[in-house]
Amino acid sequence: MRNAIVGQSGGPTSAINATLSGVIKACCKSSRIDKLYGMKNGIEGLLLGEIVDLSYLYEDEKALSQLENTPSSALGSCRKRLPNLDGDISAYEKLLAILEKYDIGYFFYIGGNDSMDTVKKLNEYVKQRGISLVVVGIPKTIDNDLVITDHTPGYGSASKFISTTIKEIACDCSVYRVNAVTIVELMGRDAGWLTAASALPKHFCGLGADLVYLPEVPFYEDKFIEHVKEALKKHPYVVVAVSEGIKYENGEYVGAGKQSGATDAFGHKYLAGTAKQLEALVREKIGCKVRSVELNLPQRCSAHILSDTDINESISIGKYAVRLAEEGQGGKMVTMVRAQGEYKIEYSCVDASQVANKVKLVPKHFINEDGNNVTEECINYIAPLIMGERKISYENGMPVHFRIG
Amino acid sequence: MRNAIVGQSGGPTSAINATLSGVIKACCKSSRIDKLYGMKNGIEGLLLGEIVDLSYLYEDEKALSQLENTPSSALGSCRKRLPNLDGDISAYEKLLAILEKYDIGYFFYIGGNDSMDTVKKLNEYVKQRGISLVVVGIPKTIDNDLVITDHTPGYGSASKFISTTIKEIACDCSVYRVNAVTIVELMGRDAGWLTAASALPKHFCGLGADLVYLPEVPFYEDKFIEHVKEALKKHPYVVVAVSEGIKYENGEYVGAGKQSGATDAFGHKYLAGTAKQLEALVREKIGCKVRSVELNLPQRCSAHILSDTDINESISIGKYAVRLAEEGQGGKMVTMVRAQGEYKIEYSCVDASQVANKVKLVPKHFINEDGNNVTEECINYIAPLIMGERKISYENGMPVHFRIG
Numbered sequence: 147m148r149n150a151i152v153g154q155s156g157g158p159t160s161a162i163n164a165t166l167s168g169v170i171k172a173c174c175k176s177s178r179i180d181k182l183y184g185m186k187n188g189i190e191g192l193l194l195g196e197i198v199d200l201s202y203l204y205e206d207e208k209a210l211s212q213l214e215n216t217p218s219s220a221l222g223s224c225r226k227r228l229p230n231l232d233g234d235i236s237a238y239e240k241l242l243a244i245l246e247k248y249d250i251g252y253f254f255y256i257g258g259n260d261s262m263d264t265v266k267k268l269n270e271y272v273k274q275r276g277i278s279l280v281v282v283g284i285p286k287t288i289d290n291d292l293v294i295t296d297h298t299p300g301y302g303s304a305s306k307f308i309s310t311t312i313k314e315i316a317c318d319c320s321v322y323r324v325n326a327v328t329i330v331e332l333m334g335r336d337a338g339w340l341t342a343a344s345a346l347p348k349h350f351c352g353l354g355a356d357l358v359y360l361p362e363v364p365f366y367e368d369k370f371i372e373h374v375k376e377a378l379k380k381h382p383y384v385v386v387a388v389s390e391g392i393k394y395e396n397g398e399y400v401g402a403g404k405q406s407g408a409t410d411a412f413g414h415k416y417l418a419g420t421a422k423q424l425e426a427l428v429r430e431k432i433g434c435k436v437r438s439v440e441l442n443l444p445q446r447c448s449a450h451i452l453s454d455t456d457i458n459e460s461i462s463i464g465k466y467a468v469r470l471a472e473e474g475q476g477g478k479m480v481t482m483v484r485a486q487g488e489y490k491i492e493y494s495c496v497d498a499s500q501v502a503n504k505v506k507l508v509p510k511h512f513i514n515e516d517g518n519n520v521t522e523e524c525i526n527y528i529a530p531l532i533m534g535e536r537k538i539s540y541e542n543g544m545p546v547h548f549r550i551g
Numbered sequence: 552m553r554n555a556i557v558g559q560s561g562g563p564t565s566a567i568n569a570t571l572s573g574v575i576k577a578c579c580k581s582s583r584i585d586k587l588y589g590m591k592n593g594i595e596g597l598l599l600g601e602i603v604d605l606s607y608l609y610e611d612e613k614a615l616s617q618l619e620n621t622p623s624s625a626l627g628s629c630r631k632r633l634p635n636l637d638g639d640i641s642a643y644e645k646l647l648a649i650l651e652k653y654d655i656g657y658f659f660y661i662g663g664n665d666s667m668d669t670v671k672k673l674n675e676y677v678k679q680r681g682i683s684l685v686v687v688g689i690p691k692t693i694d695n696d697l698v699i700t701d702h703t704p705g706y707g708s709a710s711k712f713i714s715t716t717i718k719e720i721a722c723d724c725s726v727y728r729v730n731a732v733t734i735v736e737l738m739g740r741d742a743g744w745l746t747a748a749s750a751l752p753k754h755f756c757g758l759g760a761d762l763v764y765l766p767e768v769p770f771y772e773d774k775f776i777e778h779v780k781e782a783l784k785k786h787p788y789v790v791v792a793v794s795e796g797i798k799y800e801n802g803e804y805v806g807a808g809k810q811s812g813a814t815d816a817f818g819h820k821y822l823a824g825t826a827k828q829l830e831a832l833v834r835e836k837i838g839c840k841v842r843s844v845e846l847n848l849p850q851r852c853s854a855h856i857l858s859d860t861d862i863n864e865s866i867s868i869g870k871y872a873v874r875l876a877e878e879g880q881g882g883k884m885v886t887m888v889r890a891q892g893e894y895k896i897e898y899s900c901v902d903a904s905q906v907a908n909k910v911k912l913v914p915k916h917f918i919n920e921d922g923n924n925v926t927e928e929c930i931n932y933i934a935p936l937i938m939g940e941r942k943i944s945y946e947n948g949m950p951v952h953f954r955i956g
Contacts, residue, residue: 154726158722158723158726187726187727187728190728191728216722217719217722217723218719218722218723218725218726219726222725222726222727222728223726223727224727224728225727306948306949309948309949310855310949310950311849311853313949313950313952314622314623314849314852314853314854314855314950315848315849315852317563317621317622317623317852317854317952318563318622318623318848318851318852319848320623320627321559321563321592321623321624321627321628322592322627322628322629322630323592323595323596323627323629328848346947346948346949347949350946350947350949351946351947351949351952353952353954439845439847439848439849440844440845440847441849442844442845443720443723443724443733443844444716444719444720444844444846444849446723447719447720447722447723448716448719449719449722450715450719450856451855451856453948529947529948532948532949533947533948534948535943535945538940540940541755541756542751542755542756542934542938543711543714543751543858543934543937543938543939544711544714544715544718544751544752544755544756544937545715545718545719547718547722547756547758549758
């Protein structure tokens with residue numbers, strides 16, 4: 147028996163700790179894995195030797211159940227990438243020395259497409275050197291933009307929060323008799339998956355986002371104003387959902403005018419202010435009451451309203467990753483495969499190299515012809531992912547969260 | 552037996568429909584009240600004769616239970632005021648003619664301090680004319696800024712959402728090793744009650760807003776930057792909660808630089824961008840990663856996370872208003888009185904004229920000396936109001952809401 151280590155990387159989600167719990171539960175039962183360690187702040191902490199023994203959580207059902215309902219990355223996160231293998235490989239040597247010290251034979255990395263790059267590179271490195279280390283990637287991202295897997299853990303809970311909040315906002319906005327437009331900005335720089343979830347309440351309950359704009363289709367100001375005017379003819383309140391990443395035909399971000407100019411560690415520009423831009427546009431062109439709302443961080447951390455489907459899948463995918471590791475399937479990322487007919491997910495895997503650095507956009511047939519809403523096929527794709535409510539424990543009127551160490 | 556009418560006015564909350572339910576339940580049991588009508592969009596709809604018979608909901612337990620968990624004003628709302636009595640009184644005459652037509656002897660108006668002005672004026676009018684109409688005001692506002700009553704229905708649920716969300720945001724922000732400041736903007740133009748609720752998670756759970764700025768104390772940029780730098784010495788993530796209405800010593804709003812310039816029907820300026828201003832300040836003066844989050848509308852409509860205490864009180868206050876009406880106590884607003892010792896609320900009343908157009912600020916002894924947090928006395932005041940979770944019904948993965956008519 148050898149030991150295993152697990153890390154979390156990239157932007158946190160409400161479901162990434164459920165996957166961690168799944169890994170812990172499966173390692174506990176494994177006949178090949180002894181101790182499970184956690185790297186603090188992903189490979190950034192690992193390179194500093196910051197490791198915590200997670201075996202104390204084996205079979206602590208209560209702690210694991212709390213962990214499953216805790217948002218954010220309980221082990222901490224990082225946005226560090228490993229260098230290319232044809233460059234300076236000292237980081238790899240350092241990393242392997244630490245893993246050897248702890249007799250680690252299994253390496254689990256939970257993250258998005260940037261993290262799958264780490265899985266791919268580390269796997270190539272150990273293969274080249276003949277080192278016995280099974281590296282397995284486990285997907286997570288609220289953005290749902292990983293290729294091949296049917297969807298990603300974390301997306302369902304984010305979508306449940308978004309569809310619920312859009313429904314509540316539409317309720318709130320529908321009380322006055324004067325024309326009023328409310329523009330809600332959702333996360334999603336390139337892919338409109340989160341914004342698409344805002345279409346659910348109107349479809350199922352008749353009250354929600356009247357117009358939905360995704361970054362997959364070019365945004366035209368004049369068409370947008372026409373759509374809003376049309377919608378105002380039906381009822382005085384109009385709710386518009388827009389992705390932060392919508393772009394004009396020339397590729398320029400709509401929010402560019404008011405964005406902060408800051409960039410993250412990978413050079414991606416922070417976008418903010420798309421809804422604010424459209425608010426100003428509606429005020430100028432239509433002149434009615436208008437306001438903008440940015441749902442912001444709560445989209446990825448509102449663990450008080452988790453999708454039970456999402457959390458159960460997130461646990462299962464963690465367990466399945468351990469099975470892959472036991473089978474020696476290095477360099478793989480676990481995937482979810484949706485069965486035909488009634489909603490059901492089975493787990494499989496794919497080479498992490500096929501996922502790394504790629505982005506899955508909302509396909510054309512999920513978007514309507516006018517480019518201002520999603521199709522029923524899209525609704526049918528998202529709807530099962532938000533089903534079920536997780537039972538949350540409260541203390542002092544607030545949800546209980548679990549902290550490691 | 553005569554009939555009664557009820558209306559909702561001002562900004563909606565997550566609890567205003569629970570109060571409506573309380574009124575319905577008590578009218579159903581009343582030996583003096585026959586039918587209960589609802590005015591659509593408050594007195595604005597009433598003046599147009601837009602009235603709905605609510606008696607069909609008498610004893611419909613399921614519908615009333617759904618109504619209690621529905622955010623926003625189920626009857627619609629308005630921001631209309633009645634004119635002064637020494638001016639043009641045609642609106643009063645029109646209104647009374649409609650009330651007479653429906654044989655209405657009891658008038659319930661649920662709202663904030665602007666709505667209490669309506670209660671006061673209408674009561675004065677009917678008294679002057681010797682008209683038999685009992686006018687009773689019922690408080691609601693997430694802002695908690697009504698005088699005399701211990702707190703207002705709606706504030707507890709808004710505070711539960713805020714304290715929970717701040718806790719989750721702090722979880723989310725605590726995952727990286729680099730210095731990062733997250734500034735969260737809360738509602739509250741003059742009174743800092745909602746922002747004060749963001750102090751709860753750190754107090755009870757050790758993770759939450761590290762700094763809390765209310766509009767009741769002048770804001771100094773240099774002191775703020777010092778506070779943030781001090782906080783960054785303790786841990787790399789710092790969460791700051793600010794009220795939208797914080798002002799410099801000269802009375803100018805901090806958010807003035809980026810506010811839209813729009814005003815509401817009462818001439819109040821819309822504020823937006825206080826956190827954005829501070830984000831720019833931190834970037835300039837400290838230079839670390841910084842972002843701003845505006846919790847916005849979800850503060851007043853996130854009915855998926857209601858305070859059970861708040862909803863039960865909101866129902867009770869509606870029932871108590873009917874009792875006051877039966878006793879003929881016109882021109883009153885129901886108040887909540889907190890008992891000494893263990894948390895318990897009793898109901899009483901006060902002349903609406905004593906509440907109308909007044910604002911209750913967070914008192915000095917609720918704010919710490921540095922002006923960057925609240926005191927334990929403030930925490931103890933808010934804590935009981937967010938206790939208990941309401942059981943919410945879901946359909947299609949989203950909360951079920953009730954629509955009237």
